[in-house]
Amino acid sequence: MMKYSEMNKEQLLNELKKERERYNYYQSKRFSYDMTRGKPAPEQLELSNEMCDIKYLGDFKAENGFDCRNYGILDGLPEVKKLMGDIMGVDASKVIVCGNSSLNIMHNILTKFMLSGVGGGCTPWSKLEKVKFICPVPGYDRHFTICENLGIDMIPVELKEDGPDMDLIEKLVREDESIKGMWAMPRYSNPDGCTYSDETIRRIANMECKAEDFRVFFDDAYAVHFLDNGPEKILNIVDECQKSGNENRAFVFCSTSKITFAGGGISAVASSKANIEWYNKYLFIQTIGFDKLNQLRHVKFLKDYEGIIEHMKKHARLLKPKFDIVLNSLEKELEGLDILEWSKPKGGYFISINTIDGLADKVVSLAKDCGVLLTPAGSTFPYKKDPRNRNIRIAPSFPSVSDLAEAVRVLCVCVKICSIEYYYDKL
Secondary structure, eight states, X not given: OOOXXXXXXXXXXXXXXXXXXXXXXXXXXTOOEEESSOOOOHHHHGGGGGGGSGGGTTTSBOTXXXXXXXXXXXXXOHHHHHHHHHHHTOOGGGEEEOSSOHHHHHHHHXXXXXXXXXXXXXXXXXXXXXXXXXXXXXXXXXXXXHXXXXXXXXXXXXXXXXEEOHHHHHHHHHXXXXXXXXXXXXXXXXXXXXXXXXXXXXXXXXXXXXXXXXXXXXXXXXXXXXXXXXXXXXXXXXXXXXHTTOTTSEEEEEESTTTSOTTSOOEEEEOOHHHHHHHHHHHHHHOSOOOHHHHHHHHHHHOSHHHHHHHHHHHHHHHHHHHHHHXXXXXXXXXXXSSEEEOOOSBXXXXXXXESTXXXXXXXXXXXXXXXXXXXXXXXXXGGOOTTSOXXXXXXXXXXXXHHHHHHHHHHHHHXXXXXXXXXXXX
């Protein structure tokens, strides 16, 4: 098919009429599809229903004989620390197991930095004139919301296929002492699905920072969330920081929210020995302990890292057909038109699409009027401001296969309509 950019006004009007007819037809069907967030589908949640059986609590005893119904073991059951450490590739001695939300740990640690500093006599960040964070984009909206809530300025840096633009990041952190940290999603990033290369991780660990209290927040949320044969391997950022002499630089986070139950999983943080001791000190003040019964049933149900991988293969068998529906539909409808770019992830929960500059919000609005809810345009950038107004995050996990197929057809029609109008207005 001829590209819209090569058509004259008459040809564009003919195409617009055809796509408007399709749109009106879909609109008449009164769809109600939600692709705003990466929620596990009911079928995925059901994969872990067995974990609710009382047999996974047994006599309520951990491997060391501890009664999980009682107070104690603030940093998590030893066997669960190993389980979560294996997900992150970190030794269990450098892990703390917490509640159901890794986002809660990130917010908690950043708040501690603001109130008390990172330790070692460093000034609390709240007493500084400016605090800035580097934010690879497109990225995870909730990371940006935490920074915005705490008054931390955000510096967007382009995310490439092998990680963020390290040349730019190295220059920024070398020159600006107010840059205190950066976000990173090193595996199957949200929303592009990229995985950081070994070189990128080494450069993050080794880069010269003007701020001695610079910290990296490695959100390894999709560490085992592959779509094909198995998870992609990455370097251990904690070990790399230790090798480089910056052993306290990195914190790594993960959870089982998209492994077992999104609302009832367990989370963990890993870091250097000094950072773990520092955080344990604050947790001792904050809580008597986390839900060890939940920890116990998780480790008895999942068993070990190999057990997790086998469990995630079941998720992949449910998720991959949905990703294929989106990717095949985009290719069938839009390939060769030069009006949309899209990622082809090997894991994670999202597909990232880029419209022609300036059209993302129009596509989202048009889809909404047809009953298809997409993540608001701009959400994948700090302050919800995409300077090119082109990125949209697609979350295919929750809708049924049949609903998803219809929703993507609507999306494609909306992209076509907005693109045709764009080129028409240029003539």
